[in-house]
Amino acid sequence: MDARARSVLSRVLRRVPSRDMGALLEKWSCLPEDQLRAVDYTRPRATLTEHIIGLCEDNSLGLKHVTNLEMIYHIENPDQGSWHACQLTDPQDDAASVELVQFKEQFKAHLLGVVRHISIKIKKHEDDAIWIRIAWGDNFHKPNHLKPTYAVHHLHTSYVFISNLAAKHKIFLSQALEVATKHTSIKEGHLTTKSLTAMRDLLLRRYPQVFPSAQLRILKERNAPPLHPCIAQEHSELEQTRHQMACEAFGPGPAPKLETAVYKLETRYRGHGSQTLAEGEEFFRGVVRFSSSSLLESFHHCVASGVAEGPVTPLLSAITRKGRNYFVITDKGPVPPGQSAHRT
Known part of the structure; x- marks a missing residue:
């Protein structure tokens, strides 16, 4: 095994938790079963890694085999990297x-x-x-x-x-x-x-979706938690509407776990009557970033619970509708003389 193969193999093995090492090596099918059964996966990580590298060298495995192991690892762990x-x-x-x-x-x-x-x-x-x-x-x-x-x-x-x-x-x-x-x-x-x-x-639309519908009560009865009878009687219509809007925008069940949504702003300051406060100046540029461990679930909860007002703004619903999490918001007002419009 040359230095390149050893480096790639060492990097892959360092990424794999010890408890998953055996299963990964079995799927790889490049080491004899009797050698795999004899491996002690409770050993310290550095010692375990060197032991497996030694087994690979004893079996004359090369770069072709090692890169195949790396592919198996990435296929089994797709939610890493960027x-x-x-x-x-x-x-x-x-x-x-x-x-x-x-x-x-x-x-x-x-x-x-x-x-x-x-x-x-x-x-x-x-x-x-x-x-x-x-x-x-x-x-x-x-x-x-x-x-x-x-x-x-x-x-x-x-x-x-x-x-x-x-x-x-x-x-x-x-x-x-x-x-x-x-x-x-x-x-x-x-x-x-x-x-x-x-x-x-x-x-690829592999998550539950809800399309605009007047049948609000079905969604309410199926998905919403039970409420106190008095509160339900007073607010049921509003809650049904909020729940419907949230489901239409972000789906009724577990949503794809996106972590961020980025909105790049290219706008101008405006006063009353939509007049820009500085007609001759360049665009005001900024970036707004939403972050969460599950951003779509967070948006769904905010709308359904009334924390965010409905209907859902197209800037947020476009994440699922267009399948994007990066947007450029440009100024739609009149363009000052001598400047070109910045629109995307």
Whole structure:
């Protein structure tokens, strides 16, 4: 085992809790069963890591095996690192017929043709997600396996989820995805989160949703906690309405666990009559960031409990409606002479 393989293996093993180490190595299937049964996973982490590395060296395992272990670890633990979404656009006529073998061939052929030193691994997961691991090199350096890019794509959907992609490699990956999926272009999705699961649930609509309806009482009876009879009689109509609005905006059940939503402001100070207070000045720029361990659940609770007034502002409901958590709010007033409008 060379130094590169040892470094990658050591990094993966340091990330895995001792209690999960055995299960991960079993899925890897590169070490004999009798050796795995003899491993004492209660040993100190440093000692355990060195012992497993020694077993790998005894079995002549190399970089190919180690990178496969890293992929298994990431597939089993998708909610780590930072992920951002991209959307494929303008599909060609035969885009719906693309299958896994064809995708692999086209994707690898394109990247191998434009990057001299590169390592590509593609693995299909049980949920039909295609996991891609890319270690980038260049004309003078071998692939850097300590900083690989990961991309996840479900065939016949328009979304790709990417982690750890350097700006200089973005054009190569974008072109390879366009060729392999038979799309004409790919655009930024303006959705970033630490949880790949939340990102997929939100964009692929894998969470309970409620659409506008006049049937408020059904939602109330099914989901709301019991109230004191007197309070229920006095406020039931208002509470039903708030609950309906919250469910329509953020769903009735567990919502995808996004941590942040960012709103970039490009506005001007205004006085009475919507007149700007400084017509000739530049935009006032700022950033508003909402943070929570489960942001959509927090918004749902605020609306349903009456902490936030309804109806839900489109700035918040757009998170689920558009599948984004980054927005730019621009000034919609008259543009001063000599200045261009900043709108997105």
